[in-house]
Amino acid sequence: MYRLLFLFVFCLRNLRMTFRWALTAALWPVVFGPALCLAQSPAAKETKAPVIRVGSKAFTESVILGEMLMQLAAHAGAKAGHEAELGGTQIAFAALTKGDIDAYCEYTGTLSLEVLEASHPRTSADLEAVLAKQGLKITRSLGFNNAYAIGMRRDLAEKLNLKSISDITRRQHEPEIARLKFGFSDEFMNRGDGWPGLAARYRLNFQPAGLDHNLAYRGIRAGTVQVTDVYTTDAEVAAYDLTTLEDDRGYFPPYECVILYRADLETRAPQVLAEWKRLEGAIDDKTMLELNSQARLDRVLEGRVSAGFLNKKLGIDIPVADDLRFKRMLVQLGINTRQHLLLVLVSLSAAVVIALPLGVIAYRRPRAGQPILGAVGILQTLPSMAVLMFLIPLLGLGVWPTVTALFLYSLLPIVRNTYAGLQQIPESLRESATVLGLTPRARLWLVELPMASRSILAGIKTAAVINVGTATIGGLIGAGGYGQPIITGTRLNDLSIILQGAIPAAVMALAVQGLFELAERFVVPKGLRLASAR
Amino acid sequence: MIELKGVAKSFGQTQVLQPTSLVLEPGKTTVLIGPSGCGKSTILRLMIGLIQPDQGDVLVGGELLTADNVIEVRRKMGYVIQDGGLFPHLSAGDNVGLMAKYLGWEKRRIVDRVRELAELTRLPAGALDRFPTQLSGGQRQRLGIIRALMLDPAVILLDEPMGALDPLVRFDLQEDLRNIFQSLKKTVVLVTHDMGEAGFFGDHVVLLGGGRIVQQGKLDDLIQSPADPFVVKFISAQRLPTANGAAVE
Numbered sequence: 001m002y003r004l005l006f007l008f009v010f011c012l013r014n015l016r017m018t019f020r021w022a023l024t025a026a027l028w029p030v031v032f033g034p035a036l037c038l039a040q041s042p043a044a045k046e047t048k049a050p051v052i053r054v055g056s057k058a059f060t061e062s063v064i065l066g067e068m069l070m071q072l073a074a075h076a077g078a079k080a081g082h083e084a085e086l087g088g089t090q091i092a093f094a095a096l097t098k099g100d101i102d103a104y105c106e107y108t109g110t111l112s113l114e115v116l117e118a119s120h121p122r123t124s125a126d127l128e129a130v131l132a133k134q135g136l137k138i139t140r141s142l143g144f145n146n147a148y149a150i151g152m153r154r155d156l157a158e159k160l161n162l163k164s165i166s167d168i169t170r171r172q173h174e175p176e177i178a179r180l181k182f183g184f185s186d187e188f189m190n191r192g193d194g195w196p197g198l199a200a201r202y203r204l205n206f207q208p209a210g211l212d213h214n215l216a217y218r219g220i221r222a223g224t225v226q227v228t229d230v231y232t233t234d235a236e237v238a239a240y241d242l243t244t245l246e247d248d249r250g251y252f253p254p255y256e257c258v259i260l261y262r263a264d265l266e267t268r269a270p271q272v273l274a275e276w277k278r279l280e281g282a283i284d285d286k287t288m289l290e291l292n293s294q295a296r297l298d299r300v301l302e303g304r305v306s307a308g309f310l311n312k313k314l315g316i317d318i319p320v321a322d323d324l325r326f327k328r329m330l331v332q333l334g335i336n337t338r339q340h341l342l343l344v345l346v347s348l349s350a351a352v353v354i355a356l357p358l359g360v361i362a363y364r365r366p367r368a369g370q371p372i373l374g375a376v377g378i379l380q381t382l383p384s385m386a387v388l389m390f391l392i393p394l395l396g397l398g399v400w401p402t403v404t405a406l407f408l409y410s411l412l413p414i415v416r417n418t419y420a421g422l423q424q425i426p427e428s429l430r431e432s433a434t435v436l437g438l439t440p441r442a443r444l445w446l447v448e449l450p451m452a453s454r455s456i457l458a459g460i461k462t463a464a465v466i467n468v469g470t471a472t473i474g475g476l477i478g479a480g481g482y483g484q485p486i487i488t489g490t491r492l493n494d495l496s497i498i499l500q501g502a503i504p505a506a507v508m509a510l511a512v513q514g515l516f517e518l519a520e521r522f523v524v525p526k527g528l529r530l531a532s533a534r
Numbered sequence: 535m536i537e538l539k540g541v542a543k544s545f546g547q548t549q550v551l552q553p554t555s556l557v558l559e560p561g562k563t564t565v566l567i568g569p570s571g572c573g574k575s576t577i578l579r580l581m582i583g584l585i586q587p588d589q590g591d592v593l594v595g596g597e598l599l600t601a602d603n604v605i606e607v608r609r610k611m612g613y614v615i616q617d618g619g620l621f622p623h624l625s626a627g628d629n630v631g632l633m634a635k636y637l638g639w640e641k642r643r644i645v646d647r648v649r650e651l652a653e654l655t656r657l658p659a660g661a662l663d664r665f666p667t668q669l670s671g672g673q674r675q676r677l678g679i680i681r682a683l684m685l686d687p688a689v690i691l692l693d694e695p696m697g698a699l700d701p702l703v704r705f706d707l708q709e710d711l712r713n714i715f716q717s718l719k720k721t722v723v724l725v726t727h728d729m730g731e732a733g734f735f736g737d738h739v740v741l742l743g744g745g746r747i748v749q750q751g752k753l754d755d756l757i758q759s760p761a762d763p764f765v766v767k768f769i770s771a772q773r774l775p776t777a778n779g780a781a782v783e
Contacts, residue, residue: 432619435582436633436681437608446632450623525623527665 050269052078055092055101058085058476058491059213060295060302061146061233061288065105067306069259071318072275083397085487087385087476088187089115091392095477096262097134100396103261103276106138107146109253111260113193137263140280141256144233144288148188148252149244150198151230153220157243164246169202182208183216183225193253194229201251214491233288235296257283282313296492329500332485337504339399339480343471344512347403348464351410355463356456358411359418360444373419376412384409384473392477402471402479409470410463417459421452454524454532461516468509472501482508535560535721536581536689541590543576550576552745553590560688563715563722565736567729569768572742574725578691581723582613594689609633612682612690616697618674620666620681626673627662630681637685651680656710672703679711689721696731708734729772741765 052073056066066082073080083101086092093115095101111131112121121127131137150165160176162168171177188194189210198204208227211219217236219225230237230244237244265273283291291309294300307318358376362369384405391401425448433447449456475483482501489498520529536558543551551573558564566574579585580592583604592599594607620629628635630651631644639647652662655676666674675695682690695711696704712735715722724735732739733753740750749761760766773779 428615428619429621431584432613432615432621435584435608435611435613437605437611438633438636439605442636446636447621451621453623527621527623527625527667530665531622531667 049077049079050272052080052103052265052269052272053083053101054080055083055086055095055104055478057089057092057104058087058487059231060235060491061231061292062105063302063491064291064295064306065142065257067303068279068310069103069105069276071303071306071310072278072316073269073272075316075318076269076271076275078269078272083478085475085484085491086397086478087388087487090389091397091477094389094392095397096136096260098393098396099262100398102265103259105142105257106260107255107257108138108141109147109193109255110191111138113253114191117192131260132263135263136260137266138258138260139277141258142279143257143281143283144285145254145256146231146233146288147255148193149230149232149247150227151220151237151242151244152227154241154243156226157245162245164248165198165202165251166248168245169204172205180206180227181225182206182227183211183219184208184229185213185216186210187213188229198251201249212490214493218493233285233292235289235292238289238293239297257288278314283309299492299494333500333504336480336482336484336501337508339474340468340471340482340505340508343399343402343406343474343479343481344464344467344508347406347471348410348460348467350403350407351414351463352460354407355411355414356418359415359456360422360449362415362419363422364440369419373415376415379408380412382408384470385476388473388477397478399474399479401477402474402481405473406467406471410467413462413466414456414459417455417462418452421455421459422448424455425451450525451528454520454528457516457520457523461513464512464516465509468505468512472505475501535595536723537593538577538580539591539593541577541580541587541592543573543580543585543588550745551580554745554747555590556740556747556750558721558723559738560721561719562737563712563724563735564738564740565732566723566725566740566742567727567732567768568742568748569727573745574742575693577742578693578723578725582608582611582691609637609685610687610689612679612685612687614675614678614682614690614692614695616675616694617671618666618676618678618681620674620677622666625663625665626669626677629666630662630677630684632681634684647684648680651683654683654714655679670703671699672707675699675707676710679714683714683718687720689723690715692722692724694725694727696726711735729769741768743768 052070054066054069054073056062063084066084070080070082083095086095086104089106089110092101092104092106096104106115108124108127112127116127116130119126119130121130128138152162157163162177168177168180184195189208190196195208199206209225211225213229216225216228217234217240220228220236220242221240230242232244236242259276259279261273261276287309291305294305294308295302301320304320307320310316310318355376358372362372387405387408388401391404395401395404429451430443430448433443438446471479471481472483472486474481475485475487482505485497485501489495489501538554538556540553540555541551542549542553550571554573554577556577566577568574576585580587581594583592583599597603599607620626621632624632627648630648634644634647648662651657657673657676657680661669661673661677666677669677675698678695682692696707699707708731715735722735724731726732726735736753738750739753739756741748741756743762743764749756749765756765757769760769770781773781
């Protein structure tokens with residue numbers, strides 16, 4: 001306690017130096033923390049309107065359906081939000097069970113064979129029972145079946161005379177067939193109801209590559225893959241003139257589309273549920289394909305596509321904002337920038353507050369130093385997707401797991417550079433400080449940290465620049481920022497939308513770099529800058 | 535004042551200092567001299583607590599030097615190393631005033647003291663505002679001495695302070711330093727391997743070899759009545775500045 005008091009008095013006496021360090025490190029969470037909290041929660045006022053959040057997966061059909069759910073919920077009087085383009089079935093389901101979203105559209109086949117695979121539900125009664133145990137329910141089918149199928153270009157299929165998957169099985173030894181390149185979406189590659197099962201059932205000896213679903217279609221068009229997994233209602237099926245091979249051994253189960261929702265909605269927002277149930281049996285295969293084409297090929301905004309459908313089929317008038325595309329883009333850029341900046345700054349400040357002391361500890365106590373450096377080094381190697389998946393059950397979707405992941409990745413550069421900066425101080429100068437009669441703590445503050453300040457600042461700069469790029473993973477879990485247009489652009493196969501995320505991210509990285517170079521003038525003592533200039 | 539009692543030190547397998555006893559006379563300058571590795575710097579570092587003896591005691595002011603009192607003791611000693619040991623991130627003025635500021639001296643007092651010492655060491659005007667990298671070797675060394683004298687310690691330890699300086703600068707600085715030591719009546723321990731310097735400074739010369747004291751006393755005594763052939767060898771290993779650089783007799 002006495003030591004803390006002394007440190008406080010010491011700081012007051014050395015205001016300029018203390019000010020420098022406080023500015024660079026400790027104040028940021030104080031400033032940006034509240035801003036972050038405000039950014040996260042929707043401004044739900046004190047009304048009786050229930051708050052509904054729906055989700056969707058990262059493909060067009062899911063986003064359209066998500067928009068439909070959101071618009072119907074708003075029509076029923078709820079405060080509705082849409083966490084769009086979540087990066088996969090597992091992420092969406094995890095978010096639903098945690099309660100970060102209240103509903104999303106899922107497929108019966110996916111539920112039985114992938115999400116709930118461990119419980120082996122055989123009938124729909126089984127399925128409903130398993131879901132009920134997790135507090136979830138499903139509606140009846142919306143009317144269409146978006147099944148997995150194996151697809152290839154129609155002209156190629158006709159040339160090779162392939163009509164069913166068994167045709168491939170029978171003739172896979174033929175050179176023309178053996179040479180076919182299979183490129184499946186990553187989800188299909190690893191799902192229980194995907195490639196492994198298919199290969200077993202049809203005894204196929206091929207080594208497919210795993211790609212993003214949307215990119216696989218580009219591969220088909222370019223001719224780099226010939227066979228891919230398709231969803232039967234994908235717009236690309238019509239657009240690229242693809243045909244599907246008959247599943248003659250009956251491997252793929254039906255994938256009826258249903259609304260998967262949290263059971264508590266029945267008490268919390270029965271009116272919303274009632275509106276959603278109006279979609280049961282309302283969309284057939286042909287209609288869904290048509291809606292997908294509008295969004296995907298005609299580039300109509302998903303919200304407008306869904307609103308048009310609701311109007312035509314259910315006679316509901318949904319207001320859709322009618323602003324210019326360019327103005328919309330600018331507004332969105334502003335929002336993305338604010339969100340991205342928040343992600344970077346909060347994670348960076350937290351990292352500085354933790355990593356700097358860790359670096360000092362590693363330097364002061366060599367025995368603790370090696371494990372510390374090792375541990376943060378290992379954190380660096382963890383794949384970002386894995387880290388996110390691990391954090392979602394703990395922290396939900398959105399900003400907090402993203403900030404945590406970024407925080408973990410920022411530790412290594414700062415710890416390492418702090419440690420190295422302190423290590424590099426010549427032994428003779430360290431001794432000079434000791435023989436003056438400075439306590440170890442005073443030596444750290446007055447001599448060692450200032451001398452290491454250049455290295456430390458470089459470490460923070462590295463972490464900041466890396467963070468700006470890595471923060472785009474936030475797009476996968478609804479954290480906003482520049483990752484959002486990158487995901488959307490990939491989904492819509494629209495390079496210009498991707499650039500709306502990629503270019504600002506690059507500009508921000510450069511700006512951050514420049515800012516730190518400016519900061520160096522204030523934080524690094526003049527004497528050091530002169531020393532290296534010689 | 536400072537006393538070593540049977541102090542020995544090894545680094546790894548090498549015994550750098552054999553059990554040695556030494557008493558420093560207060561107010562006088564003691565010179566530790568000898569070849570490299572003879573243990574003279576080790577003795578200095580033991581006195582200021584940078585290293586601990588394997589056996590024996592180091593006593594300062596009659597008290598045993600321990601981890602508890604070492605910081606206090608250091609504030610009563612001045613330590614000067616080659617090139618001054620100044621911190622590059624502080625100006626010369628901030629360097630020398632570091633401890634005083636830390637201990638809470640008023641600004642006025644610090645300024646006065648620094649000015650007084652700058653005059654004493656004949657530091658050129660304007661040097662205090664510059665940074666160490668902008669100064670010459672001689673100026674840095676003077677600043678190192680100012681810093682050591684700042685808190686007015688009773689004891690000053692110097693580890694080959696003029697080793698990095700050219701002969702002209704060194705000559706002047708030796709002159710200035712002796713005047714300072716004598717006028718301030720400090721207890722001084724100076725480590726050097728230059729016999730000329732030893733003679734110039736040393737009220738008391740301690741010749742070390744192979745980790746032990748070979749002979750100590752006034753330089754004349756070592757020259758006239760060497761206790762060991764090593765003494766003769768070391769003293770005569772000096773070349774006169776004549777045409778063929780003959781060794782000293």
